[in-house]
Each structure stands twice: as structure tokens, then as C-alpha cells.
Amino acid sequence: MLETYKSKFFEVLLLSTCVKILLIPAYHSTDFEVHRNWLAIAHSLPLNRWYYDDTNEWTLDYPPLFAYFEWLLAKVAQFVDPEMLQLHNSNYVSKRTKYFQRFSVIIMDVVYACGAWRMLKAFRTLHIRYQPITAEALLLLNVGLLFIDHIHFQYNGFLFGVLLLSISCLLEDRFLLGCTVFATLLNLKHIYLYMAPAFGVYLLKFYCLDSKRSTFTSVLKLTIAGLVPFAISFGPFWQHLPQILSRLFPFRRGLTHSYWAPNFWALYNTADKVVAKALNMSIAEKYTSGIVQNYEHSVLPSVRPLATFILTIAAMLPILIKLLCYTTKSESKITFLRSVVLCSLSSFLFGWHVHEKAILMSLIPFCFLFFVHAQDAKYAFLLSAAGYYSLFPLLFDSDLIVIRYSLYLAYMTFMDAQMLRFYKTPPIMNLWEDLYIDGFVLLPLYDHYTVALVFYTFLCVITCTP
Structure with missing residues (x-):
């Protein structure tokens, strides 16, 4: 059975x-x-200048x-095409550079594969029936x-691999290792701080407050396990911490990204613009200009980082x-997975200045809940349909x-088919949910064909009219 699985x-x-x-x-x-x-930057400058360089906007x-x-990638890149490592060589794209960077992402996906493998192995210990191939x-x-x-180009697979490794450690009750791996992830990309409350609460209850362990000793061990990656990462930069923090948390970039993530603040911006137009007021165009910066709303109260933080924590x-407070040991691991999502x-x-790509932080862990309960599968399908579609721009x-x-259609069709196949009583979509899903099929047809057809018909009528 295991060989077949492998x-x-x-x-x-x-x-x-x-x-x-x-x-x-x-395209990239x-x-x-x-x-x-x-x-x-990593190749050309000394370490103490990495977070000060502003040769260009990147x-x-x-x-x-x-x-x-x-820095490690640059050590290899210098043998592929040294020109890509020139600091003033902006927008440099040679064939070798493109292949090097593309293959670096593919190779680093080995970490993602390892994370997925370990996670699936840990998932089997929960005694949940699931289909490995799915x-x-x-x-x-x-x-x-x-x-x-x-296509777009980033290293998210590598980072999600580390995330899955950390979750798998906790599912297997390897608490200290899980804490260290998650702390390592935070030192690779700090956006995963948003998951820290779930990890923190789980470790507090099921490791630190475990009656079989000394609370003081457990807290001390956990603190050391979490601080080691931070010491290794930030240690060489200890004199430059204020500069690094200003780069990691640039609150001046504004409430929303240049391309709005489909979240609460996109609706808020839209409502502000609609109300301003209805009242014949001047509209603050900055948040629709595509420029990343702070801005004031026209009618609705302007939003500050603290407000987004409070709302996020409240949610x-x-x-x-x-x-x-209400989770037993037997159900704790599934509740932990849900809390991560x-x-x-x-x-x-x-959140403040959320990128549209951040939806993957919910969708990747949600893949495991797909097999827990029919309702989980239904919500995973609905969120996936919207989340992946929102990446199209x-x-x-x-x-x-x-x-x-x-x-997109191949993935969503596969997901839908497996949901119907896996559950003897498939989760039933209500009318509004069915219409919502149908919209992701009809909208592209309207966007790419109906509008074009109307335009060219109108153009033909104008040009053919004497």
C-alpha cells in the first residue's frame, strides 16, 4: 500500500x-x-548595506x-550570466537569466513537495479517510x-513547503521542531505572522499547559526553539534593526495594493467612491490610480493600520x-488546521495593504480540510473558485x-468531480451558490467575447452606413 502511495x-x-x-x-x-x-544586491554589496540600497524601486x-x-542563488548565478548580478543593470532579461530564475523556482519546489509529502503522512495519523491521489x-x-x-514569478511554493513542514510537525506532536520550523518560515517571509496566533494558541494549550509537563520548562524550551532562527537570521544585522523593520513593515504604502485584493477594503473603497459620486463630491482618485501610497477617502472615514489590526484580530x-477553551485533544488537530485557514x-x-496573492495562504491549507467533512469541502470549493479567479488580473x-x-477550469472541474465522488452524500449548493459558481464561467465569456462582438458589430454598422 505504501509503495503504491509513493x-x-x-x-x-x-x-x-x-x-x-x-x-x-x-510572460513574467x-x-x-x-x-x-x-x-x-546580495552579490554586489556588503551585508550591512543590503537593507539600505535604493538604486532602484525594487x-x-x-x-x-x-x-x-x-545570496546563495547569486553564488550559482555568477556562473550562468554575471550580467544579471550588476546592480545598475535594471530590467535585464537574457535567455540565460530567464532560464536560471525559472529553474530556481522549479528546483526550490522540492521543498514544497517534501512539505506536502510530510503533511500527507501526518494527515494519515488523524485516521481520516481520504484519497491520496486527489x-x-x-x-x-x-x-x-x-x-x-x-508564470507571474515568485517563490511561494518553497515557502509553503516550509509551512506544511511546520504544520506536519505539530500534527505529529513534535512541538519544539514545529515551533523552530515555523519561526524559520517567519524569517523567510514575515506575512506568515498572520498565522502565528493559531500556532501560538495551539502550542500554549497542548504543549505549555500539558499536565504531563512543567509549564515553566515548556515555555522556556519553546521560547528558545522559536528564538534560535531569529538569532541566526537577524544576528548579523542587529545594528540595523530599525532600518530592516522599516522595510518589512512599510505602512506608508497605503490601505490597498495597486491592484486591490478582493477583500473588505475593496468594498470599502468602492462604497466611498459611489457615495461621493451620488453626493456630487470630488472623488479621491488616489486609491484607484494604481499608485502605491497612503490616501484619504472622500466621504467614509479614512482607515489607519491600527483599525485594520483590530478588525483582523477580532475576526x-x-x-x-x-x-x-473548547477543543479536546482528540479534535484539536483538525481545529488547529481550521484555525490556520x-x-x-x-x-x-x-489586513493592511494585502496583496491578492495572499489568498493562497488560506487555499493551500484548505486542501487538507477538503477531506474532513462535506461542508469543509464545499467551502474549500467556493473559496477556491473565487480565490484562484481573482489572480487572473x-x-x-x-x-x-x-x-x-x-x-483554472481543469483544476476546478477536478475539484468538483472529486468532491462529488468522495462524499456519498455530496454537499448541496443552494441556488445562490450555484449562481455564484456559474458566474465564473459566464463572466469570461462576457468579458472576452460578448463585449468584443458588440463592439465590432457597432463598428461595422458605423462603417457600412452611408
Whole structure:
């Protein structure tokens, strides 16, 4: 049984790798230049200048451990194309550079594969019936990671691999190792701080407050386990901490990103604009200008970082209270998984300057809840349909229309089919949910065909009219 399981996993992994290789020639975003510039910074400058360099707008704004990762990549890159490591060589894209950076993402996905493998192994200890091939496909062929990492260009798969490793450790009751791995993740990308409340509450209740252990000793061990990665990461920069923190938490970038994430603040901005227009007031265009900066709203109260923080914590509290006060040992691990999903989703809905890509922080862990209960599967499907579709504007190149819709529809069709196949009594969508899902099929048809058809018909009528 185990050998069959292994062979299926590696077959799916091989298939996903082939798909990623096929996507190498595709369009890439400005994030490609961002990471090329970080390679140049790490290679060209002494360590104490990394977080001060402002040669161009793509300044280093990830934690030091990720900067060390870029430094290691640069050691290899210098043998591939030294020109990519020139600090003033902005927007440099050679064939060698493109292949190097694309393959670096594919190779680092080995970490994601390891995380998925360990997580699936840990998941089996929960005695939950699930289909390995389905879980492997949902994870290794995840359409969001294909969009963001292998077309748009980032290293999210690598980071999610570390996340899955940390969760798997906690599911296997390896608390100290899980804490260390999660702390390592925070030093690679600090956005995962939004998941920290779920990890913190779980470790507090089931490790520190465990009656079989000394609370003081447990807290001390856990503190040391969590601080070691921070000491290694930030130690060489201890004299530059204020500068690093200003880069990691740039509150001057404004409430929303240039392309709004589909969250509460997108609705808030829209409501402000609609009300201002209805009242014939001048509209503050800054938040629709595509420029990343602070701005004031026209009618509704302007939002500050503290307000978003309070709302985010308030949204997290119900699941955290349940995890701390109302969860038994037998159900704790599933509740922990739900708390990871809900904490990240709370931050996506109410956080400050949220990027649209952050929805993956909820969708990747949600893949495991797909097998827990029919209602979990239903909500995973609904959120996936909306979340992956919301990434389309990042793939705006016209050559990607067929690719993005093909990958999206294939993934969602597979997910829907497996949901209906796995549950003897499939979760029933109500009328509004059915219409909501249908909208993701009808909207592209309207966007790409109906509008064009009306336009060209109108153009023909005008040109043919004497």
C-alpha cells in the first residue's frame, strides 16, 4: 500500500514538473526584476548595506533569511550570466537569466513537495479517510502556485513547503521542531505572522499547559526553539534593526495594493467612491490610480493600520477561543488546521495593504480540510473558485488567456468531480451558490467575447452606413 502511495506521489510530482517546464517561456511580471535585483544586491554589496540600497524601486523588503537565500542563488548565478548580478543593470532579461530564475523556482519546489509529502503522512495519523491521489493532485498541481510562481514569478511554493513542514510537525506532536520550523518560515517571509496566533494558541494549550509537563520548562524550551532562527537570521544585522523593520513593515504604502485584493477594503473603497459620486463630491482618485501610497477617502472615514489590526484580530478570535477553551485533544488537530485557514483568511479580508496573492495562504491549507467533512469541502470549493479567479488580473497578457482559463477550469472541474465522488452524500449548493459558481464561467465569456462582438458589430454598422 505504501509503495503504491509513493509511486502515485512521484508520478503526480513528475507531471507537475513537466507543466512548470512548459510554462518557462510564458510572460513574467515585474517580480522577476525584483528578484533579479535582490540577487544583485546580495552579490554586489556588503551585508550591512543590503537593507539600505535604493538604486532602484525594487528594494529588499523580505526578512534576512530570504536575503541569505538570494545570496546563495547569486553564488550559482555568477556562473550562468554575471550580467544579471550588476546592480545598475535594471530590467535585464537574457535567455540565460530567464532560464536560471525559472529553474530556481522549479528546483526550490522540492521543498514544497517534501512539505506536502510530510503533511500527507501526518494527515494519515488523524485516521481520516481520504484519497491520496486527489490530495496529491490538489497540492502538487495547485493552479494558484502555477499562476503565481511559474508564470507571474515568485517563490511561494518553497515557502509553503516550509509551512506544511511546520504544520506536519505539530500534527505529529513534535512541538519544539514545529515551533523552530515555523519561526524559520517567519524569517523567510514575515506575512506568515498572520498565522502565528493559531500556532501560538495551539502550542500554549497542548504543549505549555500539558499536565504531563512543567509549564515553566515548556515555555522556556519553546521560547528558545522559536528564538534560535531569529538569532541566526537577524544576528548579523542587529545594528540595523530599525532600518530592516522599516522595510518589512512599510505602512506608508497605503490601505490597498495597486491592484486591490478582493477583500473588505475593496468594498470599502468602492462604497466611498459611489457615495461621493451620488453626493456630487470630488472623488479621491488616489486609491484607484494604481499608485502605491497612503490616501484619504472622500466621504467614509479614512482607515489607519491600527483599525485594520483590530478588525483582523477580532475576526480571528472565535476560532482561537474555540481552539484554546473548547477543543479536546482528540479534535484539536483538525481545529488547529481550521484555525490556520481562518486566521490567514481574516488577515486577507481585513489586513493592511494585502496583496491578492495572499489568498493562497488560506487555499493551500484548505486542501487538507477538503477531506474532513462535506461542508469543509464545499467551502474549500467556493473559496477556491473565487480565490484562484481573482489572480487572473496578474496574468493580463493576451497570450495567457487560453492558458489561464484552461488551467483554472481543469483544476476546478477536478475539484468538483472529486468532491462529488468522495462524499456519498455530496454537499448541496443552494441556488445562490450555484449562481455564484456559474458566474465564473459566464463572466469570461462576457468579458472576452460578448463585449468584443458588440463592439465590432457597432463598428461595422458605423462603417457600412452611408
